[in-house]
Amino acid sequence: MKIEDLKNMIEENLRGIDVEITTREPNIIDVKVSRDKIIEVAEKLKGKGFDHVKSVTAVDYPGERFEVIYIVSSYESPLSYFLVSLRTSLPYDDPRMSSLLSVWPSVLYQEHEEHDLMGIEFEGNPRMGERLLLPESYEGIPPLRKEFKVKVEGIDA
Amino acid sequence: MNIIDLLFQPYIFIPLVFPGLIAAFVLLLIIIWLERKIAAKVQLRYGPLYVLKPLGGVIQTIADLLRYLFQEPIIPKDVDKVAFLLTPVFLFGLAYLPLVIIPISPTYYAFRSDLSLLIALALATLAPIFTLIMGWASNNKFSLIGSVREGYLVTSYEMPIFLSALSMAVLYNSLDLVEIAEAQRKIWGVFLNPVAAANMLVLIYMSTSKFPFEIPEAESEIVAGPYTEYSGIIYGLVMGASYIKLYVLSLIYSILFLGGWNPSPSPDPLISGGVLFLKAFILVAFGAFLRAVYPRFRIDQAVNIGWRIAFPLSLLSILISLILILGGVSFGS
Amino acid sequence: MSLEERTLELLIGPQHPASGHMRLVAKIDGDIVVELRPNIGYVHRSVEKLAEVKKFLQIIPLVERPSLADTTANNLAYVMALEKLLGIDPPERAKYLRTLLAEINRIHSHLYGLGIHGVMIGSSTAYMWCFGDREPFLELAQELTGARLTYSYIIPGGVRRDLPKGFAERAEKAIKYLEGRMKDYFDIYFNNPVVKARLEGVGVLSKEDAIKLGVTGPNLRASGVAYDVRRAEPYAAYPHLDFDVITEEEGDCYARVMVRVREIMESIKIIRQVLKEIPEGPILHESYEKLIPPKLREEMKQRGVVKFPSVFANLRVPAGEAISRVEGGRGEVVFHVISDGKLSPYRMRMVTPSFRNVILFEHLTRGARVADIPAIYGSLDYFPPEADR
């Protein structure tokens, strides 16, 4: 199975939803979708055999937007060679989106971590509001955001 | 009668010196060191070494004892103080009690009765009660779980031990340890009723929580079980008590199955007592060796073994004894 | 008495002989676990935030530290992501050397996991044997890279040291020693009836649940899912090597242990192939090699120790995104590096196998016994710092 026929298969599978599909490198397909359509796209991808999420990444573009990237793949070949990066962008002042827990249970801890460290709200994920990696008593800017500054030392003593 | 003769009177010598307090204490020191050395050797390493290096660190346990003596026993705030402090003393003290009834030669015994086997076993069952109290007194969840586990284990090993001992008593037609030992002059009990022998050996290791039955103080599950809150000398007492109980049960086992003091070269109590002590020492050392071979069972598996395997086997061993008796094998005076 | 009153809340960890740097909040009813929630984060250093203030090369030791027993996987995954952005491909010999170190690391990482699991179910002998038999492999790695665990051996464009002379013979001895010991391991531990009683049928993970929960590594393959990144998306020298993906069917603690044991044997097979077929040639990409002054380049070839070109101090990676994955000892390591052309990555996402396996604590211990908690914990080969990052 080559990357083009996978791309066509996904395009055909997601007909009717305004989605932007590009291919990158030998085995990565980016699927860009708006946040209210993401569950629908996720269910369709799962139908095609993409059965688990390897990583949930939230990227902070200050003042502009948050981008949440789900790297999805399958355990069975031939799909296991390919990675589909399902991405959506959230407005900077309202970082909320619906959780994909109902589609892929493997996102439970990853979404919880992005909520804890980046402050993204995943509606439907039972762990919202709880801390995962940060101490329970932590208040303040989520540390992974760009506005949270880390002390940096120069090379001089 | 001056003090020396008094000392050698059997009712003083046995409980205080030979199989009693001093011998048990020396055995306790040696066996803890030996257990660590055996486990070390099997595990490709040396074990205790730097205390008296030429002899392989043999007085390591004495060094540990001194450390325990000078260590401050921390008594947690909301602990039931009286029970917390007294239970180790009772546990360690009463562990010696059955030694008073154990004879070391046909004529040399502290206290003889025609029920001495029952007395010895009954006194040996005192220990678990204090473990239960200890677990409750420590006011710690892990201790509570540990002591409840000890309670479960008691129910599953106490009865089969008594039945196995009973099967040998039936064979020798007597409950008196001296008579039982004398009856094995020609042939040891283990060859007559091997089922009872194997069964009781496993149960002895279960009752003193040796591997694979080290369940009440399972370190990786409940920290140190009933002994979690203990430190200093009260922990030292508690740790030593289970070895004393193993020593006592090994003495009883040697008398029941390994012919007590038989093939003893001379009737002199010290020599025949030495033979008995050697057999008990081997059993205790084997218990120590098991630590290097086995992981530990779960509590439900241990209780399962107690009821589904040990209990039927002990009934079977009684049956075997009865068959032997009816078959004309006769002992006794 | 309602369930709430009967259950006891047991806090296992972080100060507990068998909890590691995490806490298991277990609600138990008698000896049965009603519900168990792992409470992680005790050793969280936020590697992802630190990476945004460090330069690209300085991140190599940073990403290695969380999974201390299996550093090569993180190092290799990160550097592969950089190489995708830089658009360079390391020379063949460097690929073989990366595979060699990855497999040596897999063997002693598996031995580490098996040893910890041994002491968790009570067998101190399994612990001492496994940790003792790790030593020859740590010596091999120390001879090849100069460090016992934190190798930082893989750099963009190649590796830092060449194969020392006589390494193949010494490696063969260490491998023969471990092969010779396997029979004793099976006699005293793996086939020990008490071990089988404690591990068989405990913490069963069905194939569907394994896929649904997205777990990885031996925990996944022990439930019958034949997924291994070295076969799914071959990297380094794996396309040229012949090895099998080890799977078991039952998916219980014993199956996970058996997958690790058989994977040790498979890694031995791979190491022998690598040492036999390793091609001659440079171990650093020529675009970097020509940046090194000629005198140093000669000395580098002769001593077999790579000198860094000065551009490495301020490596600039073209803007873009790269996703790379590697099969580490504990499972699949996924890196997602987003660069904006500056000296530091804009965003670096590092997903480690233990973080993907942490969900198994909740799933596998429901209804198990208290004594099964350490048995299941050990069988997952879970490493708290690797999950917390």
Added chain:
Amino acid sequence: MGVERTARHLRAIFTGMKYLFIGPRLTIMYPDEIEELPESYRGMIEYDWDSCIKCSLCAMVCPADAMKMYVSKEESEREGKVVKRPGINYTRCVFCGFCVDICPTNSLRFTGVHDVAYYTYEEQIYTPQEFSKGVPKPIYDREPKKVKAILDEKRGIVYEPSGRS
């Protein structure tokens, strides 16, 4: 089923006994025997004052901010421009060896020294002058024997004396 399980019990106990009587030992008696480390071992770093060209590449590449550049006064006055030399902070150094590998004149080199103890925190921070005085020697209360780790098919690792102590 019972018979096979008993056989396995006996085999486990027999293997234990085997190792009890004829098993090898892997221990190295550390303070009395010290291992002779391979030539590529990444131990503490020695700094050659003269060959250093003061390019501060080592400070730039150091991942743990352990290598810092100190301004050396007399050289700055003598040469009229600011001259900086590297000093190391061993409380931060992770021994990754990036500085040694990037140094264009090999004036930073590895030594096999790794087991050195300090009394205070400040002692571990070396200014360039102290840094160039060389690596501290570990102090043993008994003269240790140097041994070499020989990998062996039967016994895993054997530590044989390697002559020069």
